Structures are given as structure tokens and as C-alpha cells.
Amino acid sequence: MRLLSTARSCHVASDSAKRLTIYDLARFAETSPSTVSAVLNGSWKRRRISQKLADKILTLAQSEGYSANMQARALRRERSGIIGMILPLYDNRYFSSIAQHFEAQARKRGLFAIVACTNRDPAQEREAARMMLAYRVECLVSTGATDPDTISLMCEEAGVASLNLDLPGSKAPSIISDNRDGARRLTLAILDRLDANGAAHSDGVLFIGGRGEDHNTRERIEGFIKARTERGLATRDADILPCDYAADKAQVALEAYMRHRTRLPAAMFVNSTIALEGIVRWLQQSGHQLDEVTVGCFDWDPLAAALYPHLMMARQSVEVMIEQLFAMIDDPAQAPGTLVEVAPELIGI
Template identity: 40%
Template sequence: MKRTPKSTIYDIAEKAEASPSTVSAALNGTWKNRRIRQETAERIIAIAREFGYSANLQARGLRTARSGLVALLMPDYNRFFSSLAESFSLRVRQNGLCPVIVSTDRDREEELSTVENLASYNIDALFVVGASNPEDISHYCQQAHISHVFIDQPCKLAPSVVTDHAAGARALTREILRSRVPLGALERDRPYFIGGDANLPATALRIEGFCRIVSERLGDCRKDQINACGYELDNAELEIKRLYERLGGLPSALFINSLTVFEGILRFLITIPEEEIRACSLGCFDYEPFGSLLRFPVHMIRQRHKELIDQAFQLLDEGSAPGTLIEVKPQLYRAMDAAPHRLDE
């Protein structure tokens, strides 16, 4: 049986009406450095796929000290992190490279061990999402000469891009206070914050934003209105039940600090009458499209995963200095409204 000869870079160049060097740059991800237009690079990559062309990454790695692998390290696969991973994978493939995505479950030792394993494959770059020990990871990457950038968790030793958590929290708090109806009971008329880890910058900034607006609108924000009980569903279910029992019902307003925490709270909410739920103004700092189908209103904050990934790639492409920090404003989705809103700042 006669074998069909493999397509070469010259075949792609002829079809794309481009030089072989331009095709090579598009396929190995260096097209930006050569000021090649993104549309041109994407067209070349599409033609290469039509030809069934794939670079021999292992051989290329031996020649150039590059493997063609770009890694993403993240805590888990919730909706937000999964959306980040999807945007990351698409962007890496558009650059003609291969994405590697690993979850470490917020385990400090697992994070470092995974980075060491990835380094053994001579990865071209590392994107780190929500790390519990960013400084240790950055130290290792610097010693291993691995380009790296942090997302959702700032690091003073490397460039970082994060959601503007404080601005998002202020917007969400304004919305739940605007929507709430006083219940006539002092403790229940206070808004409450539940979920997250106060030792992590994201939660700390959200608490700061929540407390600022509550203090401005209602005079003060007490410590017992904040319960950073973690992200586990079981903990969230237990803590909302305890709050319900302590107050004698749901509060007039509740700020829920992540989608997983919201899922835990829903476990409890289905056990009480629907009219009690409707009397509580709910807000979640995370986005679930199906949330608009719930039988009670929930305001939501959507973090812009594609913009976060685009900014992270730009930081690496520009060789940004350690400590560079970019904040991306999230979007507010008001209850029963499918359209996003700009933050009122």
C-alpha cells in the first residue's frame, strides 16, 4: 500500500501564500515577536490542521530547549476555573502549542510537586491559578528558568492578573442591599457574608468591599456578620443552618462568596418554605447561567475568564516585571436579568 507523503511546512506556506519562516513562527508561537498579525497566524494554524500537519515537538524541544508544552495549574474544576482552563486551552492551541492542565486541590505540597514534575518536561511557560503558596512556586520557576504568571492570586515575585474582587464585592453588596426588604428584627435585618478563606487575597478583598458598603449604608459591619467558613459544600450547609437557627430565620440579605458555597447553601434552602427564601436578598460572587431559572432571585458576579487569560498571555509576551499587577473588573448579573452590567464605580 502506497503511503501518502506527509505535508511539510513548505506545503502550508504555499497554500497560505506566506514564507516558510512566517509559517514556522505561527506554528511555534513566536509570531507576536515577529510582529505577524494574529489573523495571519490563526489562518496558518487552520491550514496546518487541514493538512494534518503536526510539528515533532519532542525533536523540536531537543533542538531549541522548548517542548511546545504550556501548563496551567489550578485548584479544582469548578465553573470559574473550568472556564479559565477552556480559554487557556483555546489560546495555547491557537499559538500552535499544547496545553497541559493540572488540578492540585489547594494542597501546598501537591502544588510544588506538580510544578517540579512539569519542569522535568521542559515546559515553555506556567500559568498558576489560585495557588496557596505563590512565592514558593515563583522561586522554583525562577531557579528552573520557567516563564510564569499568576492568575486570581497575586504574587509579588512575578507578574499577576486578578479579578477586581473589591469592586465586584462592592457592586454585589449594593445590589443585595438595594433589593432587601427589612424584616423588622434587628439581627435579621443585618446583611451577612458567608464562605471563602479570609487568608486568601480574593476573599479578604471581598470582605473588605462588603464591609465598606454595609458600613456606608447601615452604619457598621460587625465581625459576627462575616463567616469565612471555607469552600466545602458540607461546611456551607452547616453554617447557613446555624445562622438560620441563631437568627430565627434567614437574614434580610446574604452575600455568598462562591458557587460551591452557594451549592451547599441550596441544600439547606430546599428544606425551608419558599416564601422565606424570597424574603432574603441573595447575592453570589460567582456566576451560574442556570441561576436565572431558580424560583427565587439571586444577583451574581461573573469573573471574565477570557479577559484574565488574554491579559496573562500579554504579561508573558511583554516580559512584564515581577510584581506587575493587572486587575480586571468583573460583571454584575442582576437577578432575573440575563444581560451583564458594568460595575457602578
């Protein structure tokens, strides 16, 4: 890590090895560090410092390229100005969009966003949370965490607010998609399309993808079953395959499923674009056409939408979710168990 520790030696450019402090500025402006500090952080109006002095200091800071040391400010103020998020991965448009909106909203509030990917692994989640707390994040958001409550507990011990996104927890307010009703609506759309195509319902609808243990998958399965019940259809356990998230897992699960069947299911409820990848690969490799089966995907990807307009998708409203998240950060009146559910939008119906 040499470049890091010897950064200065690489750049002979600026004469001063040290960076400018308020003491330097005070010397230049012939005033005190206190005054410089007050002017620079805006508290000078309360202090009735003369406009003239303020201007002088501001100009000087500008021309000398002064940059306040946030570590020092954070230490003194006991506020880091940092907000943290843990995220499973960036490997789909849902999570990367979450990161992007999170960062934008944080910046809008003058906060610095730190995000760490924890690969749906509880140990990595804890470790990342520990680091974020060491950096004194002012708030920690657990997104899609496998063990959000432990993180909330760690935050609580440190006196730091925590929130859950995407997957709910019981020890902090949660903002998630309305998974059950979204899945129900998506399933109804699938059944409608089968009807419209005159397809035989007897070939069944397969639910595939996601983790059986996680809240969202369970809810989506319930929504799936509910929609079918509404249409007078029973659902067999064998047609529900929460085979985890990875594309490969979905591909393998589908392959195993098809070994016991002679025909493709009439339709599939695919529980993420990641699983979709595996499904599509299996179809292709088995010599099937995509349009032999009606597909609804609980998740959204714009390129998939463009390439395959027949695909029905439930797009989770990331922008709204992040707005709700920051509404809670701005005004933390919510009880720990609070659950906000945001309706996903159906695409391609």
C-alpha cells in the first residue's frame, strides 16, 4: 500500500507538504483561528463578525485552496457526516439503482454515503456494520440483509439509528416493496395472458427463484398462491422452487424440475432478474424458444424490457423507497417495527 502512505513524496508539485489549516489562514488574515473557523463553517452570522473580515477570510480560503479537514470537524462535532448502507451486491439493476438513489439523496443532505457489499452473508454484514460504526456513521441502512436485527442491535448499542430497506427487520423501521400484492398482481397478469393465449392451465405455472427463508420470497409465494386461489386454481408444492438467488442455481433447479416432466410449464413466475438469467439460459440450451412459455419476473431490468417486450415485470419503485427512507431519516418518529410497503409497478402487461 505504498502509494497511500507516501502519497506526498510522489508529488513534488506543491511546495508545502502539509495542507493548510485554519491557523495558517488566521495568520494570513491577521485574525484568530476561532474567527476563521466561524466564518468558514457559517456560524459567523450568529457571532456578528464583520462582513469585511468574513469576505477577506473567504477570499483567502478560496485562493489558497483551503479544504477543511472533515476528520477533525467530525471528531470535534461528534458527528461524522457519513451515512452507511450495506447491500448484498451490485449485480442487478435493482440494487445498483438503490445505491445510486441513496448516494444522491445523501449528498443532497450534505451527507457522505458509504456503501459496502456483503454478499448476503451474515458474517460479512456484521463486519461491515462494525467498520461503519467505527467510522461513526450517523445512520446505517441495511438493504436486503440476511440478519438485519443483529445490525440494528449493534447500532443501538452504539447509539446510532438504523433502518431496513428491501428486507424487513423487527428492531428498526423497514421500507420494502409490497411483495405480496405485487406478486399477486403479477400472477394475475400471467394467468390473464395464459387465458388470452388460450394456453392450457393444466401445464401449470412454476414459481422459481429466491430464498425460501427470506421474508420477501415467502410473501411473494403467498401472493402467487392467493392469485391462483382467486382464479379457482390449486397450487402444488412441487411447483414452488425457491432455489436461492444465483442464476446458476435457478438453471440447475429448473433442469431438475424438468427431469420429472415431459412438457414445459405454461408459465413461470421468476423471482428476480438474476434467476431469469438462469432460466433463459436453460431454455436456450435445451433448444426451447423463449416464447414457448409465458414469463413474469418480479424485478425489473431495462435492457431485458427492451430485448424481450413480452416479458412481464414487477418493477420495484426504488425512487419512492429511497424517498421514504430519507423521510424517516429526516424525521425519526417511527417505532422500530414500522413497516412501509411500496407498491411495485407492473411493466409489459
